[in-house]
Amino acid sequence: MTDSPNHVQRLRRLxxxxxxxxxxxxxxxxxxxxxxxxxxxxxxxxxIAGRAVTMKxxxxxxxxxxPRHLGCSAIEQADSHSVIVVEQRSGVExxxxxGLLTLGAKVRGVAGVIADGPLRDVDEAxxxxxxxxxxxxxxxxxxxxxxxxxxxxxxxxxxxxxPGLGGEVLVNPGDYVLADxxxxxxxxxxQIEQVLEAAETIVxxxxxxxxxxxxxxxxxxxxGGNYEHMLEKSI
Numbered sequence: 001m002t003d004s005p006n007h008v009q010r011l012r013r014l015x016x017x018x019x020x021x022x023x024x025x026x027x028x029x030x031x032x033x034x035x036x037x038x039x040x041x042x043x044x045x046x047x048i049a050g051r052a053v054t055m056k057x058x059x060x061x062x063x064x065x066x067p068r069h070l071g072c073s074a075i076e077q078a079d080s081h082s083v084i085v086v087e088q089r090s091g092v093e094x095x096x097x098x099g100l101l102t103l104g105a106k107v108r109g110v111a112g113v114i115a116d117g118p119l120r121d122v123d124e125a126x127x128x129x130x131x132x133x134x135x136x137x138x139x140x141x142x143x144x145x146x147x148x149x150x151x152x153x154x155x156x157x158x159x160x161x162x163p164g165l166g167g168e169v170l171v172n173p174g175d176y177v178l179a180d181x182x183x184x185x186x187x188x189x190x191q192i193e194q195v196l197e198a199a200e201t202i203v204x205x206x207x208x209x210x211x212x213x214x215x216x217x218x219x220x221x222x223x224g225g226n227y228e229h230m231l232e233k234s235i
Contacts, residue, residue: 007176007192008081011049014199016182018206022198025231028191030169032158032184035114035133039125047180048112048131050083051189054155054173055148057117058090062147070148071101077152080109083177085186087155088117094145095120095138106130114177114184116157133179157186205230 011019020031040046055074062068074084084105088096097113099121105113112131118138119125125132158168169186176187187195212222
């Protein structure tokens with residue numbers, strides 16, 4: 001999966017709030033706020049970024065072929081620039097990611113996992129220092145309850161469209177993913193350059209404001225009209 005020109009590296013230098021502001025400025029969706037961080041990376045690092053390797057999980061029959069446990073194909077197709085994104089919105093309480101998968105992804109060098117569904121074996125994820133965000137936790141196995149319905153297929157992540165719910169986001173394989181303690185954000189591959197440019201501009205402006213605050217400039221002057229109108233398209 002190619003990444004040119006270094007979009008993942010640039011995304012990793014940004015936080016979710018700056019990218020959320022960039023999406024607002026551009027009138028784009030992508031922010032999901034109900035997926036909690038369950039485990040972090042080495043040293044407690046929470047931020048992950050990469051390109052989506054997607055997996056859809058739910059009741060039914062797996063695709064034809066030799067039997068495989070869910071998640072194995074996703075891990076094999078991922079690398080250090082990948083975030084595995086799982087949809088398990090079936091309503092069945094059954095883990096869509098678990099301890100052995102976490103270990104396999106860790107060994108593979110995968111950046112992290114975003115699971116819109118129940119996470120199993122959370123203590124193992126914490127012990128492995130592997131970043132995972134999920135909708136909920138469960139001890140219930142997937143076996144006999146849900147199966148992998150597809151890998152590298154479009155998935156839907158997010159809850160509803162009401163106030164505070166963040167809305168649903170369609171995520172395609174190869175889209176970009178950023179997550180930290182504030183939110184999980186998805187960016188369509190074809191929009192990544194304009195989103196990065198907008199976010200980097202916002203970060204630079206806020207850095208200048210922070211410098212002014214440290215220099216003693218009054219807050220009302222720093223956070224006046226410029227800040228309030230920063231996300232307008234003409235600014």
